[in-house]
Amino acid sequence: MDFTRAKRLQALPPYLFAEIDRLKAAQIARGVDVVNLGVGDPDLPTPSFVVEALQKAAQNPAYHQYPSYSGMNSFRASAANWCKKRFNLDLDPSTEVMTLIGSKEGIALFPLAFVNPGDVTLVPSPAYPVYQAGTIFAGGQVHAMPLLKENGFLPDLDAIDPAVAQKAKILYINYPNNPTGAVADGAFFEKIVAFAKHYNIIVAHDAAYSEMSFDGYRAPSFLETEGAKDVGIEFHSLSKSFNMTGWRLGFAIGNAEILAGLGQVKANVDSGAFNAIQEAGTVALEHGDPFIKTMRSVYAERRDILIKGLQEAGLDVEPQRATFYVWCGVPKGMTSSAFTTLLLEQGGIVTTPGSGFGAAGEGYVRFALSVSKERIVEAVARIKKMDF
Ligand code: MLT
Numbered sequence: 001m002d003f004t005r006a007k008r009l010q011a012l013p014p015y016l017f018a019e020i021d022r023l024k025a026a027q028i029a030r031g032v033d034v035v036n037l038g039v040g041d042p043d044l045p046t047p048s049f050v051v052e053a054l055q056k057a058a059q060n061p062a063y064h065q066y067p068s069y070s071g072m073n074s075f076r077a078s079a080a081n082w083c084k085k086r087f088n089l090d091l092d093p094s095t096e097v098m099t100l101i102g103s104k105e106g107i108a109l110f111p112l113a114f115v116n117p118g119d120v121t122l123v124p125s126p127a128y129p130v131y132q133a134g135t136i137f138a139g140g141q142v143h144a145m146p147l148l149k150e151n152g153f154l155p156d157l158d159a160i161d162p163a164v165a166q167k168a169k170i171l172y173i174n175y176p177n178n179p180t181g182a183v184a185d186g187a188f189f190e191k192i193v194a195f196a197k198h199y200n201i202i203v204a205h206d207a208a209y210s211e212m213s214f215d216g217y218r219a220p221s222f223l224e225t226e227g228a229k230d231v232g233i234e235f236h237s238l239s240k241s242f243n244m245t246g247w248r249l250g251f252a253i254g255n256a257e258i259l260a261g262l263g264q265v266k267a268n269v270d271s272g273a274f275n276a277i278q279e280a281g282t283v284a285l286e287h288g289d290p291f292i293k294t295m296r297s298v299y300a301e302r303r304d305i306l307i308k309g310l311q312e313a314g315l316d317v318e319p320q321r322a323t324f325y326v327w328c329g330v331p332k333g334m335t336s337s338a339f340t341t342l343l344l345e346q347g348g349i350v351t352t353p354g355s356g357f358g359a360a361g362e363g364y365v366r367f368a369l370s371v372s373k374e375r376i377v378e379a380v381a382r383i384k385k386m387d388f
Helices: 016-029 048-058 073-087 103-114 130-137 162-167 186-199 256-269 275-287 289-312 336-347 373-384
Strands: 097-100 120-125 141-146 168-173 202-206 232-237 250-254 325-329 364-368
Touching: 048 275, 073 097, 073 250, 073 275, 097 103, 097 256, 103 130, 103 168, 103 202, 103 232, 103 250, 103 256, 120 130, 120 162, 130 141, 162 168, 162 186, 168 186, 186 202, 232 256, 250 256, 289 325, 289 373, 336 364, 336 373
Parallel strands: 120 141, 120 168, 168 202, 202 232
Antiparallel strands: 097 250, 232 250, 325 364
């Protein structure tokens, strides 16, 4: 038998976080007391009022049948209301909001709707690996847009060759940004809209971290920008805002025709998100503000402990205003992966190498604030004892 994998899989590196999981499991199997600052998976539970809403909804036999492909009307209406309240967006829930089985699912499938073999997508580097994977699955080619510190980790649109831009179908952006923690303002989004209109490119904005922000900063939606709805789709997730990574629930908003393209792919691939989960998600969106506020202070405290500790250890790092990721320069003369390995082998600390998010992530490691402050204190103590 020959089980040679398809070229699209051969073109992909092993999935970054599956690799990190493998390394973490190996250390645990050796008896190491691992501090896991690798994958961005909130450690605290989903709020109990959301769990209770699921328990109740799960008892409704009507929800045991297939859900709607594009999502429950009530969930889409509550997502639209939340976007109105949070970003002052006017969205038609029936055409401009779509339920996703987690935003990863929507992001991964999206290029199948608009990218033909040989087409280009503009993908930040470093970035969440799924933008690249989705492009490759659709037969497209990734053109990397480096996110450099001197540009505030925003892509430099002027540096993109017009011949490449002309072949591009999708431009990905993600602010607040994973992995750098950078934020973007309305002026940047205006430039993106103008660029997208000039070259006829769809903008896919990943807003998974919109609610994780500190020091009074509140992230805008890309769709607040004038003209953005003509060119864009924005992906939202309940995973990070409400500690619901395991539930798989998100939603897409934006241009109705763009959403319909994604909907056509999804109708052929999945059968929608479990209605009971959507009902619980509705409760989270409607009543979750106090919980989000509490989580912001939890992460801000963890961030401050980690940043101070890393700085005292001599590392080059600044506090980020959003996301639960700390993007830290590696010691001089080391690569991202060498420093990640050192942290794991000498300190039992799991982190993610910046280079795993793309070539321009070289020189950094990412720490996720996904353990208690006591464990962060422990990680800092171990790092201070290390020799680098
Ligand atoms: C990350 O660690 O970058 C994310 O948690 C991964 C994800 O959301 O799938």
